[in-house]
Amino acid sequence: MMAKRKREITQAKIEKFIKEGRGQGSGKDYLPWLRIQDVPSEGRATRGVGWTTGRRHELLSDIERDYCYLLDYSDDVSDIREQFPLLPLEETEMIAEKLGVEHPADPKTGVLIVMTTDFLITYKDKNYARTLKPKSELENERTIAKFEIERMYWETHNVDWGIVTDFDLPDTLVRNIEWVHKEFHNDDVTDLGVFVVQNLQRVLSERLYSGESIARACLACDEQIGVEIGTSLALFRHFIARKIWSVNMNERIVPTLAPKEFVVNEIVERLAKGG
Structure with missing residues (x-):
């Protein structure tokens, strides 16, 4: 003991x-x-x-x-x-x-x-x-x-x-930040390389804009690009954490639903807060 x-x-x-x-x-x-x-x-x-x-x-x-x-x-x-x-x-x-x-x-x-x-x-x-x-x-x-x-x-x-x-x-905002928090520092971004990440951004954002649910869009994107299952969902959280993409953070993010007020922010601030 x-x-x-x-x-x-x-x-x-x-x-x-x-x-x-x-x-x-x-x-x-x-x-x-x-x-x-x-x-x-x-x-x-x-x-x-x-x-x-x-x-x-x-x-x-x-x-x-x-x-x-x-x-x-x-x-x-x-x-x-x-x-x-x-x-x-x-x-x-x-x-x-x-x-x-x-x-x-x-x-x-x-x-x-x-x-x-x-x-x-x-x-x-x-x-x-x-x-x-x-x-x-x-x-x-x-x-x-x-x-x-x-x-x-x-x-x-x-x-x-x-x-x-x-x-x-504000509990909903807190829980949403918690959900994306650990993906702020995401090793996949460097491991996959710029070309794959940009391709993934394009494919996934198109699907999300079309109104597909987060989970379904991420799974389809993993298969289409040929990355490990779960990669797109982790990167979705990463882009939200880095504010490269945004959704309504005051409404609970539910992966089985489409994201609310989904926007790809034009300026991709690669080195946002925290570098």
Whole structure:
């Protein structure tokens, strides 16, 4: 049996994290303060390669994952830094004291915890701090006290801070992004070569324009071009993810139906977000 990971916070652990450079860097080089293995996660912790950053994100709950999909899909977001530490610790300590609330501490060691904000986002060259919480937890007094520390911290740093709940997330759009997400980085594009990919684009788009269902058009395209079954469907998702093609993302994409408002965007931005 594997030894249970020690999750307690000690002064040595905080110093180790700082030395490792956690909470520092940007883009691909940013190191989140917390990793999935450092905390008991709510829901399924996921690590997908981000479109915006090109690195794996440490997302500790379903709501964080869903919000990250939306950020990835936005052309105006240039950086996503999750589990961002509110450092130096003395600063949040002073704020808690000023507010007359208890600063979060480790229940076992009593050591003060470095607080984190779920996301620090660079949107149109400006930073925004966002905290994710299910709406059901917003009534909790302790949660509100922690939010107040967070809010004041960001206020002193002149960064816009806000709370996002599960009710704020457009579920259909999120699920559609999730469906295409992993095909953003698709090896077939380079393996098949430009000629085959362009041919596939032409054949598949003609079929989709004629009103055929996604699944049927993709299968027929695989057979016509002579590629492995499933290739066209993966590339359909890739073209949507890269915005080379577009469909109505606010209506659920159902492979057994024709795509809604299907358009081949004239400009094929080969090197869209993420290169």
